[in-house]
Amino acid sequence: MRSLNLSISSLPILTQAENAVLEKEGPVQFRQALCFSMRSRIEPFLGNFPTPTRPLKYLHVDLCGPISTPSVSGHRYFLRAVDGFSHFVWIRFLAFKSDVNKTLRELFPKIKNEAKSTIVNLVSDNGTEFKNKDLSAYYTSKGMNHLTTAPYTPEENPFAERGNWTTVAKLRCLLNDSNLPPCFWAEAAQTAVYLENITPCQKGNWEIVGQWESFWAMGRVTGPTGYWMQRQVTSRPPTTLNLTTMSFHPILPMILTKTFPPQRQKPSVQQPHPGINPSPPTPAPSDSKSSDDDHLFKELLTDNQLSRDQPAVPPTSSPPTAGVPAPSKHYSWVPADLPAPKNISSNIDTSNIISGSCRSGHSANAVGYMKEEPWSYNEAVGSIHRDDWTKAIESELGNMDKHQVWTPVPLTKDIHPLLTTWVFRRKTDQDGNLTKFKARLCVRGFLQKEGRDYSNVFSPTGRLTSLRILLTLCALNNFEVHQMDVKCAFLNGKPDELLYIRVPQGLNGDQDTVLKLNKLLYGLKQSPRCWHHALTAALKEIGLTPCHSDPCLYFSSDESKPMFLYAHVDDLIFGGTWTPEFKTKISSHFDMEDLGLAKYALGSRIIQDKGSIKLIQDKYIDSILTEFHVHNDRDTAIPLPNNYNALKFTPSNTPGQPPFNYRRVVGLLQYVVQCTRPDLAFAVSFLSQFLEDPKVSHYQAAHHTLRYLSHTKSKVLILGQNDLDRKIHKLVGYSDSDWNGSKGWNSYAGSVIYYNGTIGWRSHKQDVVALSSAEGEYVALTKCNQDLLWAANLLEEITQVKPSLTLYTDDQSSMQIAKNPIYHHGTRHMNFRYHFIQDHIESKTIDLKYIPSTSLQTNLLTKNLTGSKTAEHTTRLLGKSTGFIKEMKIEGVCLPLPCPTEPQRTLLTVAPVTVTKGLPLPCPTEPQRTLLTVAPMTVTKAYLPIL
Template identity: 30%
Template sequence: MASSGLSPAAPPVFNGEGFHIWVVKMRTYLQAFDLWEVVNTDAEPAPLKANPTVAQMRQHADEKTKRHKAMSCIQNCVSDVIFTRIMACETPKQAWDKLKEEFQGTERTRQQQLLNLRRDFENLKMKEEETVKQYSDRIMAVVNSIRLLREQFSEARIVDKVLSTLPERYEAKISSLEDSRDLATISLTELINALYAQEQRRASRIEEHQERAFQEKIDSADFVKDLVIKRLDAGSGQMLCVNTARRRAMLKETAKKKADLAKTNLNTRMKKLGGCTNHMSPDETIFKTLDRSCKTRVKIGNGQLIKAEGKGDVQICTATGQECQITDPNGSSLMTVTMSDKCFEVNWSSDSHSTHVASTDDTKLWHQKLGHTNFKSMARMVSKEMVENFTKTVYIEDVCEVCQMGKQARLPFPVNTTWRASSKLELVHTDVCGPMRTESLSGNRYFILFIDDYTRYCWIYFLKHKSEVAQVFIKFKAAVKTETGCKIKTIRSDNGTEYTSAQFQALCKDAGIKHQLTNVYTPQQNGVSERKNMSLIDMARCLLFEKNLPKTIWAEAINTAVYIQNRLPTKALAHKTPFEAWFRFKPSLAHMKVFGCLCYSQVPAVKRDKLSKRAVPGILTGYSMERNEPEAIPEELVTDQFEADQNDPEMDVDDEPVRGTRTLADVYERAHVAQEEPCCFEEAEAHQGWKQAMDDEIAMIEKNKTWELVPRPTNRKVIGVKWVYRAKQNADESLNKLKARLVVKGFSQKYGLDYMETFAPVARLDTIRLLIALATQKQWKIHQLDVKSAFLNGFLEEEIYIDQPQGFVVSGKEQIVYKLKKALYGLKQAPRAWYTRIDSYLLSLGFERSISEPTLYVKKKQAETQLIVSLYVDDLLVTRGDRSMLADFKAKMKDMFEMSDLGQMIYFLGMEVSEADYRSLVGCLLYLTATRPDIMYSVSVLSRFMHCCNKQHLQAVKRVLRYIKGTLSYGLKFSRNEDLKLIGYTDSDWAGSKDDMKSTSGYAFTLGSAMFCWSSKKQSIVAQSTAEAEYVAAAGAVNQAIWLRKILGDLNLYQKEATEIFCDNKSAVAIAKNPIFHGRTKHFSIKLHVVREIEQAREIELVHCNSEDQVADIFTKALCTSRFIKLRKELGVNSMEAKEEC
């Protein structure tokens, strides 16, 4: 070992600090000189053999010398204080172990150090002022310390730590990484590099912004380029330093800086022709001295770099006068400036200029938000205060390029004075526009407008065919009549076949509506509708052009145009918008956004895990009338369809009649803008209908004696309340009533203080279907009751204080609060309180609560069932008993609660779902399986991919939807049978799931002839044989049968005989009856043998059946068409439109 190599590479001297770092360096140092084996093993050199050679003797001497060299290295690499601790050691291994024992500690010490380091790692969090490199260095310092203590620490864990502790400014980058690749596979180096690149881009933008701000201070004197400075007197000259190669084109770039100038509020002092940092000239002859060796590059106002060929002095002749006159290019004097400190100083404030530009930008933004409406209309909205939350000033802009592309038209026809309506709905204009060459996202090609002549308020509906006009008119007529109480008197349209059809004429005649038709080929007589069509399409075209969106979303654009134009002024109204004329209060524009802008929809907490992205990107496509909030469509949908729409021709608005049959109504896309739900109390207070709804809610609360006024407590928290508004609709989507609900802000409640128990049971769908099957067999009638404001009836055990509701504060008692005696909506314990109240009341009426189903109540007399009640939150299903008994029960319920008698049950637990993503679609299909067992297996398979769905899964969902669309009239038919015997079917496939080779169990139960209970579920274990898979399925069916027998027992329908469960596998039936096939069943789970126990107890009987007769086969696998149709019929799923056979 050469001595010259030791000193330069030697590690730092260890002084007692940083032992874990010194150990690594020292080990590498010893290995570099082949000394580590001596330190690590302390092996003695082998003794020399007899008659050794010279080479062997030299090698033996070298090995003995290595021990001394290693000891020398260790001693020289520690301080004198540390050396005293190892000076007594005779071998390098003893010295090394002594240092490790003292500074690294025992195993217990190591575990304590690991504990502290793990705590440090968990507490790490990136600081706001910290860079990515600094933060990664801090993390790796802790991680490396942990790894040096022989602790395995994966890189994935470090990546998760970095992602979860980054500040909010990196959220966008993390979202983009999630979209582009799987974060579970990204390396730490890739992540840090990506974050570092993002940080560098942000830093460069900040630097560019600062540089631009500095440049603006220079360019704020840009007006000087158009001025002529004239000295009043001539005189001597002065010397100035000027750079050459000045580009005259630089002056043209200063105009582009005006917009950026608005972002600063400068008070700039301009000196020496604009305060230039470097004076430059393209004329070399004016230089008195010129140094060509001084070459550099100079950044000019537009950010470009130009070459300066030299530096020198220029003699400029100036006058000796003390005043300077500044004139414009026309020679008019602008100002006179006095010399100060050998220069003419001008103090110039750019506040007014900045304000003007900022206001101009604000005007342009509102111009985009309002669908590129004209600036004169915007100015009228400001001057007449026609809307709220709008800009204060409107500046007339130059020609808008988007408006020119979207609105170019010929000059209008001369306007003739025509008759105007004097009240709402006295005259309604209507017209159909289409067909569009491009279908909308919902397959529509037409839209129809209805315009009230008096208010000029507009409604729009989208159609697939013109033949749907009559049905849409029925809905529109019902909606406006319910909303205003007025009837349509006259309707004006063109001579299209959709309006001249016998069906439409009959509608008008039956309703007493006068139908005015224009002359043939004279659209000017229907000018209101024609003009509205044109303006809507122009605005929609601008909305699409503005963001370069595909034409497939033309319906959303036109819908948004209607929404906007109802809030814009019109010449037909004086100082009002159509919205204000119709609703009698001013609209608010606070929620308006630019159509087509990028937006993010929050992913609900129940649909994501801790590391999933919290929002998904989308494109804003309008405003929801039901939820009073913007609507968006997935960004991928626009991206995927964009290229296909690039070469589509322009919208065709020919008015040609098209024959076709009426299809399903377009619900979510149809722009029904007749009623808007207010978003705040102030907006609702201005509308008489919503004000009356709030009065009714307070009256109901007072009637129930829900609260009492008390002084504000000092030791308890007072919870806030808010108003929630909902416009309820009928089945035909016409307005039913306006509902205002006072809701407690329950999210501020604390467990253990403000509430304890919150759980409240609801009836299972199996129980409800069982009641329907039983009522069918017994020919009972099922009646439905609805409890009004059910949660207001529950008594509270806790002390709850709330603020007085907005708009109903007691005068003179503003500081007093309400103490709740009963529950209110929004309280976490409200469902529990309501269930406790009605449960106790039903028990007091003599009902018995089912042990197996806590929402099922049975009233018996001498082992005979008198009444059955099933409770689903605030809905009650009542069956059995004669009319007098039902009437008596209803009377007692109405005496105790405010209730609505809905009569015989027709529609129960109905719901409307508008979301279109995979999870929501599958969720809707799961609800549909309540009456459609034929899709149970398909939906069960689709629900297995909720967390990892892709396009293939979505296509499979659409196939199920297409099947449902073709069988809309199908449903579960309950028929009467004398024999009320519970019969079951159980079946299983084997290894049907190719992902994990697990099987699918299915069962079904009938009562009489009606199938009322079924299931399809993947097994939790991997079955090793078909017999095991069938036995697992049988165990699930047996458990369900036991529960059903208990429910029937509570209803006095005891099953005296064993319930037969049919299974098509002989081995599974044999295993259930006798403990045979031990070699094949010894691995079975103990819980599966409940089948054998219940079989021996004669509660159930597993019976073999032929595979062709196995009804549950439809719940376990995909079948051929003939087999599927046969089993569907055996399930009782038939078309409700088919005539019954005699």
């Protein structure tokens, strides 16, 4: 044992070298148990499987799975059956392992009819999916013999076991060659099996089994090859969009193409369009490696097939200089269902949430394909828009030279250069029209190490409430709101650390040269912080002071020259009395782009009118509705279904294949709530509880909310309008709590802040479990009081006038607790932090008043109401609109008509007039009134309310 069981032939040599004596014992003495257990191996399998003499003499079956990524139809397994005589293959896809019984019962008669023969012997492993009482009785009734292999010996069934690997290898090639997402593995497997069956050996498998001819001439390339066209169902012209042509039909001689409209789960089978046979797209370089054969099925779809990593920079001897990228002969396809690339002009941008989407339908015709934005440098310079992307790249590199961003230095051992990547975006205006191609060079900041590459990274981000306060002040003072964009904003920041990057693609430089950063680039962790410091310093020099309540809101310290500015990274929104002068001064500090009157900011369209400013997200909402196919669904007047309270406690199943991305829907709706739609706050907050494991009922509730959004997408938030309830420089808060209304331990609380329009709102579950309705209302009052005080401090700071504060509630008990330091067994357990409101009431900072529940609009932020109540409170929250005209040509006659929703109001049809997009125009019949265009479309009549 000390010699680790050397062979018998080696022991005599060892004894001669060491002058030892070897006892003459038999060789059996050396065969120790340890040697057998540690050095044993499987002997090769001799012989072949019996050769059948006719089709279906032996039918080999095996099950593969589960596969980590479900297919488009929700399948995680595939069952493969092989005829031992013809080697013809049948394949079926299963969602669960328990579906094998049903699948075999459906498959065997089909095989019998196609092969015109009967199954004699069925060969499988010992899995219980094939070997159970139910199936054994079925085998016997059909006259089949069930032959099983020995445990853990797949070699005894090579037709099925080895065939599985062959099918998987082929489907991997198909997916990789066509750049399709992994969810199409089932269609690729079906295509692979079809190709295997028609591949000629001595005779094609199809010919042996069924005497059919080979169909190679009818084959097509798998991949994105066509447009999907919606059939004309209205007077609108038909529209087209890209589709994915998937696979061959496994049985019929006429090949049918299965097409999948983008982001739609249910496929449709259509006849192929004649003459479409494009070349396969060339996949982009990928660093991902194939998985091990032993873990083939476990890792089947986990490889990063769509990797867009940039290759190494080719070495040259010259220093880094800008060069024109050479276009490639091919281009790669980026699937439409992939998330949009990150923003390239800031670290926070609402356009990250908006993703391009296409209109859905029920029929498809293959006619072509339109390419999306590239994900890598090579893909951009090799795309059909290579000239536009090349100009964008040259412009970005020109900005680097202009700002003297870097200095070439030799690479040494103590330098740790960071890698870079290119990000490409198409920029559009508020109407969705393409304005320019944008390329941004970014550093891979996730490779930075704290302490070496960065230290402090915090950078403030402006609150949307602050933006609404700015717009309200501008509306009240009749200031025009303008917008400017800082070009290459982050290039104005200077790093505090020594930072180096590799020579990026598009520049020529050798491997021994790196670039020392003199300015910061996008992607670095400290870039937002340094840019904010540079912007603040420049604005202070101009005469604007940052607000302590919100560092991203600036105001003029000179009361005779008021100016208000809101900064969202590199987007500046401002208004005041010296706007032209400000534009000149800020342009002397940074390279600016003057966008004129503010029309579109942070996902919202801005409509400026005399005395008021309106915010609407119709374009953004349309993109959501289009993405999730809600345009043609039935409308609803309430945000949640009537039985919403039972959704959390009613047992429901998890859908086998989710109808849509639930988390994405809630996230998109959440941004709508944050910007312009407080009427959706409670619904979205309620849906957010089920992000982790949504059930069928939760998907239905989310779809219901989308239907409500479709019904109310033209709602606008009006800021700056004045009436008896909204006095200038008066802050009003409304608080409410729905104790035990959500059938859970924690109550829902809602609050609204008014300042000549709704500027802030909140709907959330309370942190504490209220033991009574009075306690729930009291806690809600304290939270609303906090929001009021913050808004009051901000207004006092930027206007130099302290606003009056009024807080309304519909609960008398909570009012008594807030106004009087009552101490008894029902209140003594309350946390002292909630008594914060008592001090402000006592000091008369806040005036607490009662309001009836029927008039409290925050009811909509704590519970689901009826349709009429929802409409009433929505009008109170958003403001009373003066009407909008949907463009383009308006026809009609001047006839007064009653309003269908508000009988006390009168509608006046407008005389024929042609209006332009998003511009206020005088009414041709009543010059004192104004028409506002909202969404581009053709209507026959338009109505203007007479107030």
